[in-house]
Amino acid sequence: MVFLQINETLQAGTTALNTGGVWLDKMKAMAIAYAPKLVGAILVYLIGSWLIGKINALFRRVLTGRNFDASLQKFLLSLVRVMLTLLLFLAIAGMIGVDITGFAALLAGAGLAIGAALNGSLGNLAGGVMIMVFKPFKVNDMIEAQGMVGIVQEIGIFNTVVLSPENKTIILPNGALSTGVITNYTTHGNLRVDLSIAVALDVDIDKARRVAIGAMRAHPKVLQTPAPEVSVLKVADGMTTLAIRPYTLQADYWDVYFGVQELVKKAFDAHSIAGPIPTRVLINKV
Structure with a gap:
């Protein structure tokens, strides 16, 4: 066994x-x-x-x-x-x-x-890449896009952050931003501020031009080169409308925008340049 x-x-x-x-x-x-x-x-x-x-x-x-x-x-x-x-x-x-x-x-x-x-996100990503490659604007540029105006604060991968004149933070998706119209106000280093002011029809245009240019030159943030401009914009409705166009740096745009209007108004008052007189046409039907 x-x-x-x-x-x-x-x-x-x-x-x-x-x-x-x-x-x-x-x-x-x-x-x-x-x-x-x-x-x-x-x-x-x-x-x-x-x-x-x-x-x-x-x-x-x-x-x-x-x-x-x-x-x-x-x-x-x-x-x-x-x-x-x-x-x-x-x-x-x-x-x-x-x-x-x-x-x-x-x-x-x-x-x-x-x-x-991720269709939308990928579109924004592609838009961010396009913006960073072709550089239509950079940080601190003033742009107008998607119906918004402001200073570019940040360019991200998916969106761009803009600060509006009202101090509002605006976030723009890069997809729509890269395919839409972009106006860059800072490309040439200075901005032209387009203003208009109306005077009476009988005002001496040459005198008004000299006074307005002197008022603009008195503003500390108005550039002397290019020189400020004054032109006749329109003659109608019982008034002459003057185009007031000073140049300034982007950072000083709003200071010049409001400050020049005040200076020109005060200068016109000091030189007895009258504003337009409102008129009304009455038709009496019998």
Whole structure:
């Protein structure tokens, strides 16, 4: 009985050894078959990672050279690194025999779904990139866009922040901003302030022009070059309307806008330049 038990134990051990040997043989065969692919995959990963680092560094220098916003730089660099890394892993998976067709289709579907869900945000992102690349305006410029006028405070990835003359903070989405009409009042370094003032029809225009120009030159924030201008804008309705046009810096626009009107009015009063006399036509029908 003991002999039979020993014999069965030996047979079981032999079977286990044979099974282990078969398993080892299979592992050796797989190692021999996949070793070149694994070595190649490792080499591709190392070389690819090195290339991704080089490409990212080059891209960083390009963005820095073009004075891109720091937040946009960080976003674009991360996006490029993620995309290149994803392509690298797809290439490695294909090298070692993994079927990437289904994964690529899944990735494309996920991309479409995310794109549809973030349609508005992606439009604003694209608009922000366009604004930062083509630079139609910069921080501290006075612009008019989307029916709003103000000083640009911040250019973000998704929106632009503008401070209105009423000291209101206006947030403009970059998507609509980049595709709409933008008027930049600061491009040439100074602004012309367009004003108008009416005088009586019998006023000496040359005298009124001299007095108005003298009043404008007296304002400390009116530029002497270009010189302030006074022209006849309209003669109608029993009055002569003069165009009063001083130049100033963007930061002083509203000071000049209100200050010049007051100075011209006081100067006209001091020189007896009369304002228009309201008239009314009465028709008596019998």
